[in-house]
Amino acid sequence: MEEEYEILESTVKDFNSKYVDNNSLKLENEAMGKEFVKILADQGFFSMAGQGEDGKGTDVKALSVVLENLAKSAPAVAVKTLMMNSFSAAVKEKEIIDSISNGSKSGTVTFSDLLVGKDQNGSLRMEGGKVKGGKEFVFGSDSNFVITLLDSGELALIKSGFTTGKKHKKLGFRSIGFSSITVDSADFLILSKEGRKVLERMYEELSIPVAAIALGMSEGVSQKALDYAKVRTAFGHYLKDFQPLAFDIASLVAEMDILKRYFHDLLGGTPSDKEALFLKHKALVLAKDISRTSLQIHGGYGYLEDFGIEKFYRDAMALSVLFHNEEKDMEKLAGLVFDSRAGFV
Amino acid sequence: MDFELSDEAKEAIGKAKEFARTHFTEEVAERSDREEQFPTDIVAISKKEKILDFSNPWKVLVTIEELVRRDPGLGISVTISAFGSEIFMLFGNDEQKEKYMNPVFAGQKTLGLGVTEPGGGSDVANIKTEARLDGDTYILNGGKMFISNGQIADYFLVLARTSPPPSSEKKHRGLSVFVVDAKSPGFAVNKLHGKLGVRATNTAELIFNNVRVPKENIVGEEGKGFYYIMTFFNISRIYVAAQGLGIAHGALDRLVEYSKKYGEMSETGELNENLQLAIAEIATRVEAARNLTYKAASYLFKFTPNPIITSMSKYYAADTAVFSTRRAMELMSLHGLTTDLERFFRDAKILDIWEGTTEVEKLIITRMMLKEEGA
Numbered sequence: 255m256e257e258e259y260e261i262l263e264s265t266v267k268d269f270n271s272k273y274v275d276n277n278s279l280k281l282e283n284e285a286m287g288k289e290f291v292k293i294l295a296d297q298g299f300f301s302m303a304g305q306g307e308d309g310k311g312t313d314v315k316a317l318s319v320v321l322e323n324l325a326k327s328a329p330a331v332a333v334k335t336l337m338m339n340s341f342s343a344a345v346k347e348k349e350i351i352d353s354i355s356n357g358s359k360s361g362t363v364t365f366s367d368l369l370v371g372k373d374q375n376g377s378l379r380m381e382g383g384k385v386k387g388g389k390e391f392v393f394g395s396d397s398n399f400v401i402t403l404l405d406s407g408e409l410a411l412i413k414s415g416f417t418t419g420k421k422h423k424k425l426g427f428r429s430i431g432f433s434s435i436t437v438d439s440a441d442f443l444i445l446s447k448e449g450r451k452v453l454e455r456m457y458e459e460l461s462i463p464v465a466a467i468a469l470g471m472s473e474g475v476s477q478k479a480l481d482y483a484k485v486r487t488a489f490g491h492y493l494k495d496f497q498p499l500a501f502d503i504a505s506l507v508a509e510m511d512i513l514k515r516y517f518h519d520l521l522g523g524t525p526s527d528k529e530a531l532f533l534k535h536k537a538l539v540l541a542k543d544i545s546r547t548s549l550q551i552h553g554g555y556g557y558l559e560d561f562g563i564e565k566f567y568r569d570a571m572a573l574s575v576l577f578h579n580e581e582k583d584m585e586k587l588a589g590l591v592f593d594s595r596a597g598f599v
Numbered sequence: 600m601d602f603e604l605s606d607e608a609k610e611a612i613g614k615a616k617e618f619a620r621t622h623f624t625e626e627v628a629e630r631s632d633r634e635e636q637f638p639t640d641i642v643a644i645s646k647k648e649k650i651l652d653f654s655n656p657w658k659v660l661v662t663i664e665e666l667v668r669r670d671p672g673l674g675i676s677v678t679i680s681a682f683g684s685e686i687f688m689l690f691g692n693d694e695q696k697e698k699y700m701n702p703v704f705a706g707q708k709t710l711g712l713g714v715t716e717p718g719g720g721s722d723v724a725n726i727k728t729e730a731r732l733d734g735d736t737y738i739l740n741g742g743k744m745f746i747s748n749g750q751i752a753d754y755f756l757v758l759a760r761t762s763p764p765p766s767s768e769k770k771h772r773g774l775s776v777f778v779v780d781a782k783s784p785g786f787a788v789n790k791l792h793g794k795l796g797v798r799a800t801n802t803a804e805l806i807f808n809n810v811r812v813p814k815e816n817i818v819g820e821e822g823k824g825f826y827y828i829m830t831f832f833n834i835s836r837i838y839v840a841a842q843g844l845g846i847a848h849g850a851l852d853r854l855v856e857y858s859k860k861y862g863e864m865s866e867t868g869e870l871n872e873n874l875q876l877a878i879a880e881i882a883t884r885v886e887a888a889r890n891l892t893y894k895a896a897s898y899l900f901k902f903t904p905n906p907i908i909t910s911m912s913k914y915y916a917a918d919t920a921v922f923s924t925r926r927a928m929e930l931m932s933l934h935g936l937t938t939d940l941e942r943f944f945r946d947a948k949i950l951d952i953w954e955g956t957t958e959v960e961k962l963i964i965t966r967m968m969l970k971e972e973g974a
Binding site: 487 | 718871921948
């Protein structure tokens with residue numbers, strides 16, 4: 255890893271030990287609070303949009319290093335950071351970008367239009383110069399700004415005039431709002447006429463950052479399992495001495511290490527869509543597998559929130575649903591692998 | 600070989616289905632889960648309506664499966680009030696059966712079983728709770744962990760050490776089972792909060808601080824407690840397998856329903872093959888788990904228990920529950936995340952752990968097989 259990213263990694267580790275490690279359950283379960291969000295912003299974690307080459311796009315490498323390391327302790331904080339950067343990258347208004355960067359405002363992009371089928375995610379239409387209607391699955395609905403698709407196919411930034419509706423169940427990332435929204439707004443901007451295409455591209459660009467969070471979660475939860483297996487005894491032996499547990503976790507850590515190397519290789523170059531999707535696909539599966547095994551190693555204690563394991567189990571699945579759709583991603587992946595449309599009869 | 604359930608069992612399924620439809624509303628299930636609240640009212644109704652008919656174990660088995668299929672937290676809460684009663688049935692004396700077991704079967708009292716300890720987990724023989732004879736009473740000191748019905752049980756069957764083990768290899772000797780009244784002085788309970796799933800069930804830590812237990816409250820023979828508990832686990836694991844079947848089948852129900860409403864169609868107008876194959880795989884695993892569970896039950900209910908098949912059924916049904924909820928979540932996308940399926944996903948994981956972890960079950964299977972073959 256290049257020196258600047260090693261410094262960044264070290265900065266996030268310090269941040270975790272100062273603000274997150276002793277607070278991670280609260281940051282997972284309760285709203286993060288303005289003070290904490292401001293601290294995150296002050297670190298520059300929300301300002302990676304517009305920091306890429308030539309000042310365009312996002313510095314994906316830096317963002318991914320930050321996300322991976324935040325996710326080791328608090329996946330919800332990593333996801334919040336991803337959402338803020340993803341939002342910022344989509345807008346051009348300096349005032350809005352500044353408000354996101356300094357943590358005074360928050361924004362979200364609704365990818366649900368891509369994740370569920372047509373007619374399942376509500377409807378937003380233009381009527382008399384206003385955007386009206388509602389959206390069903392808005393992750394980050396407690397944000398100040400929402401970017402979403404309109405029925406017309408345009409991508410709109412709703413700046414005000416929306417209210418949150420029915421709150422959805424929260425398997426993971428419970429500190430981040432997740433509900434439907436109702437919109438009646440004249441305060442909006444059209445970001446693109448070809449909204450779905452732009453949204454698809456934004457979704458694809460999430461592959462590596464999402465994989466970074468999944469990998470960070472895998473590292474965080476497996477470390478807890480390794481630590482526990484070294485001190486907890488049963489039948490007169492440390493848990494690490496029992497083959498079923500030792501072999502299972504060792505195999506998953508091996509997989510994680512290989513994926514991490516692949517991840518860092520990709521960060522060192524310009525990953526193709528195929529490589530990014532390979533990484534995302536495998537990292538999400540690994541996060542689910544390794545959190546299950548880590549919970550299992552903790553036995554009954556793993557089932558209790560105080561041990562900080564069960565949240566990884568929930569978050570791993572939530573991540574793979576909120577930023578991933580098996581059907582959609584596998585169709586794309588199969589197409590890239592076959593170098594032609596595949597997975598359609 | 601007959602794979603058909605009896606008419607009585609079929610009737611029990613119908614009764615359970617109707618009870619769950621009436622009382623396990625999403626509002627109640629969601630609230631019980633969110634507030635970690637034991638469904639006292641529903642359990643009382645279930646007892647009044649005699650949802651569990653203890654005179655026929657097949658009816659108990661299929662009732663558990665059906666209620667859990669509707670909602671795991673509520674289903675387990677309703678069907679766990681007699682947890683441990685088989686120990687009375689097999690090893691208790693007439694007075695104990697009359698005084699403790701019958702009121703539980705009549706729905707008047709609730710039972711709990713105290714085996715697992717904070718430092719013990721699967722290592723049952725290594726428990727630290729002690730019972731020291733003092734005149735006509737035993738004095739219990741120690742603690743138990745992750746005890747179902749901990750806060751609501753009237754009586755507990757508690758495993759405690761009554762004499763030192765003859766050697767470090769024979770720690771399972773010198774353990775005894777006692778009936779402890781929850782009102783006993785020195786007995787305290789701490790409810791455990793923040794569980795991943797089955798949050799409607801009541802789980803607690805038990806503390807025994809010089810709790811005096813009458814000598815007549817020892818169940819069976821002194822020193823044979825480990826054997827009694829292992830015998831009980833070979834029964835209860837079949838009911839846990841039924842919980843697994845219920846959860847897995849519940850996930851399948853939801854995935855099938857989703858596929859009808861929202862399943863993506865291929866260009867030929869059929870349901871996408873990926874979804875079709877997942878449904879087939881889950882359905883096959885549920886059926887295989889059911890056959891194993893019913894086979895284990897069949898041996899047990901004829902009083903010829905087969906611990907190998909029992910452990911296979913518990914391990915496989917638990918794994919199927921975890922597998923099915925995970926696959927359904929992955930395929931249903933945001934629909935899974937925002938419906939009661941997410942609760943099933945959280946609930947399923949405990950089955951990998953309680954009543955013997957999956958790893959323990961696998962070890963039992965192999966060791967028993969090798970033993971049978973004289974290895």
